[in-house]
Amino acid sequence: MTERFGPDLLRGSLDLLVLSLLSSSPGYGYDLQQRLREASGELVQIQAGTLYPLLHRMEADGFVRCRWEQSTGRRRKWYELTAAGKRRLVSQTREWDRYVACIRAVLDPVRTALEG
Amino acid sequence: MSQREFEAYLTLLSKLLNLSPAQRNDVADELRDHLEERMTQLAAEGLSPEDAAHRAVSELGDAAGLARELSRPRAALRRRRILRWGFSASVATAVAAFLFWPNPHPVAPALVVAQAPAAPMAGGGPIGGPTVSPAEKRRAAVEKKLDQDVKDMEFDATPLRDALQYLSEVAEVPILIDRRRIEEAGVEFDGKINFTVKAGDVSFRTALEMILSEVDLIYLVREGVIVVTTRSEEPQQYEVRVYPCSDLLAAGIPQVAAAEGGEGSTPAMAGAGPLGGLPAAGAAVPMGAGFGAAPAGAAGGPMAAGAGKSNGKNAVFGAAYRPRSTHPAGAALLDLVQTMTDGPWLEVSGEGGNLREYGGMLIVRHKQSVHRQIEELLTRMREKRAK
Structure with missing residues (x-):
């Protein structure tokens, strides 16, 4: 089994990952946690203690909105992306791509040395 | 388990x-x-x-x-x-200051001068022109901000507190919530507010009034701060304000009153109001003729006659009743104000606020909502006159 990513590496990208999950369909906390685990091939496991504050922060920022449902007999809080959240996802994705390309370029000599 | x-x-x-x-x-x-x-x-x-x-x-x-x-x-x-009232020492001070604010009832409050268009003070008046206290300046600044047009505003099931915070931020006025009294009255801070207006639809004042009326609350202006509190607080908060009115008095009140009332005939309007027993507002001219002969401020003579007419209605005051006005058109102005505002007025129903006209100034002791109505009435009268 491949090693999971370290928390330092993940910190800056969790927002983006959660936004991308919500762009395909609304979700509630536990559901998003599981979906992220599956989507990442078990490599990304976000802690509940990290996920809920993150969701609340995105709600306060207006990137997601919530609604409550009672169908399970318990109150369940569902999150969905707002228009601002969609814009955020697009801009963050672009930024992330540029970042990855940049890091890749910087690391090229290291990679060559390792392979060579 | x-x-x-x-x-x-x-x-x-x-x-x-x-x-x-x-x-x-x-x-x-x-x-x-x-x-x-x-x-x-x-x-x-x-x-x-x-x-x-x-x-x-x-x-x-x-x-x-x-x-x-x-x-x-x-x-x-x-x-x-918003300004974070709840979490700083200054807030504790503000709250304490509010809770222990001296009740203006037992002691005569300091005279404050209401914000009014610069009206020429005929003869200077015995008070010697308007002196604006610092407290009044702060109040006037808040009132002015409340008169601004609102920005686009959309509250969709927004908690009351958040709605007020938003208003406070965009209108740039501190809003203090009288939490203790509101909680005692059982009003839910997280009660949902649904309210949508477009920029320019209404003033902040109206927006604030509409939002608060949804939860049966009111606001008071305390110097530079808006205090949101319960309706029960309002009657205790009497203030004295002075409105310079020489311009309106000089122009003559009856004509303006007829125009404002839209009734066509002034006596009919006065008759319909709570002052039915008084000589109709239109009678201000004959009364004025009497007053004109006497120096302002003098008691007795025509003044006493004027008061005597009032006493026909205001038997509650008996012999202690003092002259209500010094300007010829003063009595008509007082009657108009009492007719056109919510009151209650001491002269009319034996309880409530009181008013006098003195040297061209309208002096009123009443709660803020009535003061607001008076300001609006005077403004509209001035607007009409300017046309």
Whole structure:
């Protein structure tokens, strides 16, 4: 089994990952946690203690909105992306791509040395 | 068993959250849902219910740390939106100052001069022109901000507190919530406000009044601060304000009154008002003729005659009743104000606010809502006259 990513590496990208999950369909906390685990091939496991504050922060920022449902007999809080959240996802994705390309370029000599 | 462990954790966490009761409840419900889901999953993977519950709780981590993290977004939102009254020492001072504000009833409050268009003070008047106290300047600044056009505003099931915070931010006026009295009155701070206006539809004042009327609250202007409180607070908050009115008095009140009332005939209007027993407002001219002969401020003579006419209605005051006005058109102005505002007026119903005209100034002791009506009435009269 491949090693999971370290928390330092993940910190800056969790927002983006959660936004991308919500762009395909609304979700509630536990559901998003599981979906992220599956989507990442078990490599990304976000802690509940990290996920809920993150969701609340995105709600306060207006990137997601919530609604409550009672169908399970318990109150369940569902999150969905707002228009601002969609814009955020697009801009963050672009930024992330540029970042990855940049890091890749910087690391090229290291990679060559390792392979060579 | 699991429920007990969950509830112990959620209770502790709730206590540590720096959020409103309703928000704390929401957080607990959300995390309870998570814990139940997680426990079901772990039990399906073969853990005993006890172990599953314990593991689910421990995965959430330390309650204090999570509570801190969950309180942060809301706190940031509040910081962005308003002056944070609730959490600083200055607030405690402000609240204390408000709660122990001297009740103006037993002592005559300091005379304040109402904000009014610069009207020439005919003859200077015995008070010697308007002196504006610092407190009054602060009040006038707030009133002015309240008269601004609103920006686009959309409250969709927004908690009252957030709505007020938003208003406070965009109108740039501090809004202090008289939490204790409102809670005693059983008004829910997280009660949902639905209110939408477009920029320029109404003034901030109207928006604030409309929002507060949804929850049966009112606002008072305390120097530079708006205080949101219960209706029961209002009658106790009498203030004296002085409105320079020489310009209106010089122009003659009856004509303006007829135009404002839209009744066509002034006597009919006065008759319809609570001052039916008085000579009609139109009679101000004959009364004025009498007054004109006497020096302003003198008692007796025509003045006494004027008061005598009033006494026909205001028997409650008996012999102690003093002249109500010094300007020829003063009495008509007083009658007009009493007719066109909500009151109650001492002269009319034996209780409520009181008013005098003195040297071209209208002096009124009443609650803020009535003062606001008077300001509006005088403004409209001036507008009509300017046309």
